[in-house]
Amino acid sequence: MPLILGAAMLTVPAVAIAQARLFDPEAAEAEARDERATHTRSTLLQIGFAPREHVGPDDTEVWIAGRAITWSLPNGDISAAAPSVADTARITAVIQRELARYPAGYLARANMARVLVCEHLRENGRDIPSLPNIDGGWLIDATLSDGFAARIVHHELYHFIDVADDGTLTSDVEWEALNAPSFSYGAGGRSLRTAWASERTDTAPGFVTAYATTAVAEDKAETFALWMTRPAELAQRVSADEIVGRKVNELRRRMSR
Numbered sequence: 457m458p459l460i461l462g463a464a465m466l467t468v469p470a471v472a473i474a475q476a477r478l479f480d481p482e483a484a485e486a487e488a489r490d491e492r493a494t495h496t497r498s499t500l501l502q503i504g505f506a507p508r509e510h511v512g513p514d515d516t517e518v519w520i521a522g523r524a525i526t527w528s529l530p531n532g533d534i535s536a537a538a539p540s541v542a543d544t545a546r547i548t549a550v551i552q553r554e555l556a557r558y559p560a561g562y563l564a565r566a567n568m569a570r571v572l573v574c575e576h577l578r579e580n581g582r583d584i585p586s587l588p589n590i591d592g593g594w595l596i597d598a599t600l601s602d603g604f605a606a607r608i609v610h611h612e613l614y615h616f617i618d619v620a621d622d623g624t625l626t627s628d629v630e631w632e633a634l635n636a637p638s639f640s641y642g643a644g645g646r647s648l649r650t651a652w653a654s655e656r657t658d659t660a661p662g663f664v665t666a667y668a669t670t671a672v673a674e675d676k677a678e679t680f681a682l683w684m685t686r687p688a689e690l691a692q693r694v695s696a697d698e699i700v701g702r703k704v705n706e707l708r709r710r711m712s713r
């Protein structure tokens with residue numbers, strides 16, 4: 457009898473802890489996040505990535521492809537190769553330098569946890585420079601030039617910020633209202649993956665690049681990336697283009713909240 461009583465007493469605190477968890481949404485969310493991170497890490501190890509180092513104010517993980525990668529993601533099949541030692545060191549230095557510009561806690565709030573470095577990055581057989589929002593990580597091709605890679609860091613980070621603020625990348629009524637009433641976005645970033653699309657343009661009023669016209673999410677990311685990497689050029693553009701000016705003001709407002 458005393459033994460049974462002892463066992464019953466032992467179960468009480470466990471039940472109490474389980475109940476406390478049920479009623480603590482923050483703890484439940486943290487637990488779910490940890491589980492997702494564990495699952496993501498094991499997937500990355502399986503497909504051929506290995507963790508290398510931490511960079512930036514929030515210890516963003518840098519993972520490197522150790523061999524040829526194939527990875528089936530919801531939007532397409534990814535293939536990539538292991539980057540060279542020299543490109544890995546160069547691109548990691550660019551990522552470190554650019555992420556260091558953000559205050560502590562900023563990247564964590566945007567749920568940006570890791571960068572996945574590879575080479576010859578392709579989606580459905582087409583070359584791509586990078587790909588964001590993969591379970592808290594983003595892929596980057598280590599052969600990109602330093603200048604383009606720096607822009608990509610901020611561009612992809614903005615996609616994380618964009619998802620973190622309201623859970624979606626696909627619509628943004630407030631932002632869309634900044635455009636001329638007759639304008640509508642194109643068929644998405646995947647519809648215009650050419651090198652010239654990322655060149656700064658003055659021929660599309662209201663947009664900093666042709667790529668920015670493909671989707672509302674790309675418009676925000678392109679404007680933000682230009683602001684972070686070529687502020688003088690953006691200032692020039694703002695003085696000549698009222699819509700771009702409104703977009704920069706809107707980004708400033710959103711970044712400060």
Ligand SMILES: [Zn+2]
Nearest residue numbers: 611645674677
């Ligand atoms: Zn993008």
